[in-house]
Amino acid sequence: MNKTVLVSGGAGFIGSHVTVELLAAGYDVVVADNFSNCDRTCFEGVKKITGREDLPLEVMDFCDEKQTRALFAKYPIDAVIHFAAYKAVGESVAQPLMYYRNNLQSFLNVLQAAQDQGGCNVLFSSSATVYGEPDKVPVTEETPRKSATSPYGNTKTMCEDILRDTVKASEGKVRGILLRYFNPIGAHPSALIGELPRGVPNNLVPFITQTAIGKRECLSIFGNDYPTPDGTCLRDYIDIVDLAKAHVFAVTRMMEGKMKKDCEVFNVGTGRPVSVLELVNAFEKVNGVKLNWKFAPRRPGDVTAIWADPTLANTEMGWKATRTVEETLKAAWAWEKHLAGK
Numbered sequence: 001m002n003k004t005v006l007v008s009g010g011a012g013f014i015g016s017h018v019t020v021e022l023l024a025a026g027y028d029v030v031v032a033d034n035f036s037n038c039d040r041t042c043f044e045g046v047k048k049i050t051g052r053e054d055l056p057l058e059v060m061d062f063c064d065e066k067q068t069r070a071l072f073a074k075y076p077i078d079a080v081i082h083f084a085a086y087k088a089v090g091e092s093v094a095q096p097l098m099y100y101r102n103n104l105q106s107f108l109n110v111l112q113a114a115q116d117q118g119g120c121n122v123l124f125s126s127s128a129t130v131y132g133e134p135d136k137v138p139v140t141e142e143t144p145r146k147s148a149t150s151p152y153g154n155t156k157t158m159c160e161d162i163l164r165d166t167v168k169a170s171e172g173k174v175r176g177i178l179l180r181y182f183n184p185i186g187a188h189p190s191a192l193i194g195e196l197p198r199g200v201p202n203n204l205v206p207f208i209t210q211t212a213i214g215k216r217e218c219l220s221i222f223g224n225d226y227p228t229p230d231g232t233c234l235r236d237y238i239d240i241v242d243l244a245k246a247h248v249f250a251v252t253r254m255m256e257g258k259m260k261k262d263c264e265v266f267n268v269g270t271g272r273p274v275s276v277l278e279l280v281n282a283f284e285k286v287n288g289v290k291l292n293w294k295f296a297p298r299r300p301g302d303v304t305a306i307w308a309d310p311t312l313a314n315t316e317m318g319w320k321a322t323r324t325v326e327e328t329l330k331a332a333w334a335w336e337k338h339l340a341g342k
Ligand code: WQD
Pocket: 087, 088, 089, 127, 128, 129, 182, 183, 184, 202, 203, 204, 205, 207, 219, 220, 221, 222, 223, 233, 234, 235, 276, 299, 302
């Protein structure tokens, strides 16, 4: 019998791509989402890509303990990948309680249900934001975490600790993997699923594609006086399909009992620093479009440079990012055009 993976927040940007890769790898998937920050577009796209019209969808809220328990009672859940969370940095600064309540409560309920059913494999979607402004780059999993610059970032650090403590107390029944993502970008090559930000995008690539399609007038590049080769910030942009595949490696590692410790941490990045300006230039070149952009003041809270040392994920999990920035930016543009009906 196939193993069953619950994907909380499975209709969102990362969750939908992960669902596609899990199904391709032969897992049964249960998608659960409350559609608070996405519509049905990506869920429908997943069904089209995979041909799985029967893909189970549970519309529910993990902040509701009863609903969460009922879900675990309904399906034989071997692993849960927890994405369901708010993720806008700026909004979290303005509404910290909303962020702490939602992101912590939902994860506590998932862990309680996982523990009460006698154990489970839990994969938590963490972020490079837990490293803050690192003293040294690239960052390894041993790089010390720093206090985050936003409540959103704090919820990631806190959920990491909550999972670690839960695993420790469960004496091997609950196992955990923390995946720390760098900057996920792009879209599925089918252009049937991708990022669908509501309102004005906070993140760079959706802002680029929306400017190129004419939805936004001009991209502001935040800061050109950073101590980097071209003065703009350096990040580790990772293709969304590469990132999704890392989840399959991690889940399989847990299922097959290959973990070295009951709670493991992996950086999910490429190891390749790319500046904002380089990304913008690459987008224009690979897609043959001209982008309207200007330099603007620094954005508060941005770190100068962060990229991953992905050696541990490469050697331990056997996963490696394979796509070039150009391939990824092509996919991002194809998705934006698909949305525009072009
Ligand atoms: C990348 C670079 C900006 C927009 C955040 C979260 C992180 C994770 C991913 C989210 C920076 C510059 C951006 C724009 C710009 N979590 N930029 N003009 O800040 O590295 O990470 O998103 O769910 O936790 O912190 O990503 O895409 O916002 O910015 O110049 O209009 O692009 O200054 O250097 P970031 P980003």
